[in-house]
Structure formats: structure tokens, C-alpha cells
Amino acid sequence: MTAKAQSGYIPQQTNKTLTLEGTGKNYNVIFYYTPEKNGSHTVNFVEAGTETKVNPTIVKTINVKADQTVVTPDAAAVKELSQSGYELVSKDTKGYKKVKDYQKLTWLDESGKPREVSTLAGGKIPDTVTYLVQPVKYTITYQNAAGSPEAAKNGLSAVTAAENTPVGSTQGKNPTQYTAKDSFILKNPARVYDNGKYYQFSHWSLGTGTTVKSKLRGGETYSTLTVDKGTVGKLTFIANWKEMPAKPDDPDTTSTESTKPTTPTESTKPITPTKSTKTTTSTKPSKSGSSTGASPKTGDEINMTLWLGLLGFSGIGMISILTTYVQRRKEKNNE
16 A cells, blocks of 8 residues: 655655455555655765765765655665665664665664664654665676587686685686676686697677676677676676687696697606716626626635645645655665
């Protein structure tokens, strides 16, 4: 039910919702009116979190007569806020909460204290009424165009931040969440290697229902995509790729080139032994007549031939002595 307009009076409540319990019953709906107050009121929509600052951020200001627009922001004002990327919130001891039911909306008095909208009635409406709003958080989705190489998935993933990562926390990657206050430039993916071919990022295109405010706008495709402040709504950006000749010396590489055959580097080549590490094996028979190779050295460098010669001479000497001894014994016996 909607209150009828009455000249010179302002309804304290413009709408009421009734639950009908059955047919054949009569219901009386009563709307209360307050005499219209001369003058106008200022309604400020302030960004939540800045209301206690010396210079709060005022997103929108409207000047209205002492009517229901002061108590409940009208549809036109709310629509304009939504188109600007903001939503109404209420403040309590736990913080800020998005509000859809205007009857649960709070406003701030001159001291900054949250008050219920029911207190805005008749002569109790102050000259300035402050409502709180906050930027809407929108999501950003990234996709590869149809027909893109399989390796493009890794290429796009390499420059995309985790889900619900705001613009200020991307660590060099592309954000997945933004507000109308943000401005950012998309990072293009590096080239990829897939099934023996190189593919290079070509341009960004916009998904269905995606519109952006961009100073570098060039039709519906962007080699460099800049998203300016004031952009609203869910965004979908599509990466497009093109095949290119292989250029091994091109510094534009990415981890997705893992399928490319590699040539062993110097660190993986076989090492040729140097002279200092070369080992030799002698196959020359030794003087002892062994045909299996030289015997291991024991550290004894004495000439064995000399000792054998001395041993031979000693034997000859002993034989001579024994021979002489035997002859003398025989001569003595013959006497």
C-alpha cells in the first residue's frame, strides 16, 4: 500500500506491506502525516570509513524539501549511486552492513552517532542528514579465446592473481576484484610453446556484458588494456593468441615452454679427462716373464740383479773352500 499525496502534509511512512490471511475480510490501512515544514534539507552520502575525518569523502549530495526523500532515499538517488559503483550501508558497533531494506537503514546525526530512520519524523528532521555508502566489490574473470593452444592456460594463469584479490594486493599480477575507485593496467601473458609451435599474446577483448572506461580505448580489442576509475560491473577479459615463428633468441619466454625440446648445456655435456686426471695401464711384460702386465710396486727400489750376482759368487766361493778342504784331507791320509 502507498500513501496518497496530501497537499501541505508529509506522510511519515509512504509504503506498508500487508499479509492477507483470507478472503472476505476488510482491512484498514492508516498513514500518518506531518504538516510540511518550510525550507529544504541537505542529504549527504558519505563513503563509509571517512565519516570521522575532518574532510569526509562525500560521494553524492542532494538538496530536497522536507519530504519522504529525506527519511528514505528515493529510487532515483539509489539508482544513481548504484550506477556510480556504490551501495547504501548501515553502521553499528560491529561495523558496516549492506542494507536493502530502507527501514533498517541508519543515518548519522551531527555528532556522528548512528540513528534509526524512525527518528526522522516531522519537526525532528535536521537540516543535514548523512547516509553512509561503500564501493561495490566487483569480480574480474579471465579467459582464453576459443581455439587457443593448450599451453595458453598456463600462460594466462601465470599473470592472474588468486580469486578475490583486490587491485592493491596483486603482487604484479592481474587483479580479480576491483571497485569503481580503482584504475589499473592489465599485464599481458608471455609467449608460450605448444606442440612444436610458438604462440604470442595478440590482444584483449571484452566478454559479453563487459564495458570499461579506458582512455586508450580502440574498438573492442586492446593490445594494452587500461581500466580507468568509474568502471562498474562484473568484468570478463578474453586473451587472444596468434601463432608465430620460433625465435630461440627471443627473451620473451614463459614457464609454459616446458614441452619444448632442450639442447644439453655445457653443464650437462660429458667432461673429457685432463692430463692431470689421466690414468694409464701398462700391458708390457715384466722382466720376470709375466705376460699379464707389470706387478704392483711395493716401494722397494733395490736392484735384484745385484743381489743375485752376489749370491752366485758366494756359492762359488763355498764350493772352492769345500773342494780344497777335501783334497787336503785325502793327502793327509795318504801320508
